[in-house]
Amino acid sequence: MAKVGYIFKAAHYDSLDPDKAWMEQYGCVQVIEEETGHEKLRPQWKQLITSLDRGDELVLAKFSNALRGSRELAAFIEFCRIKVIRIISIHDKIDSRGELFPETKVADVLEMFGSLPEECAALRKASSHVIHLKQNITQPAKEKNVSKSEREKTIVAMYNNGHSIDDIWRVSGFSSRSSVFRILNKYGVSLNRGKFSGPLGKRKPKEE
Incomplete structure (x- = not known):
């Protein structure tokens, strides 16, 4: 069994270092950091999911930081149930084994489910804005x-x-x-290369 952490480095994500330190202190053998530019495809996340084994523990900074919506969340929870993977979300204060955050109530979990779509949409919008700004600034x-x-x-x-x-x-x-x-x-340029001196016009119908 292995403990692995995952953090998507979203725009204006100020908790990167504290979350990474939490994961390392908890015993994660590796903390995966997904770059902002990979928000749509999440290659590191997909590779991590396929690498997990039965009984592993996956530590997330927050559910909305790792997943892109309620549908992904449902598929993710089902996947972890089948493979008996423990899920820990630091900021949501959720531990699927119910040990780390005894103060978390059912109402808190339902609140996380309800706010997930809005949080994911805000994260995608912020990430897209940052990418757009970088492209505009770096392009001559x-x-x-x-x-x-x-x-x-x-x-x-x-x-x-x-x-x-x-x-x-x-x-x-x-x-x-x-x-x-x-x-x-x-500009009156003499077209001196190729068979034609310009784009082909409409072809005339062949005479029978």
């Missing part, structure tokens, strides 16, 4: 706010420097190659 301003004229000049320069239409299309941000040809034609 020039890349984020490329003007129309700058994009067109880049397309012309790339073609004149020998880049393929596919390469130009991939960096242009356009949804179709025809937009690339449109820009090249607009």
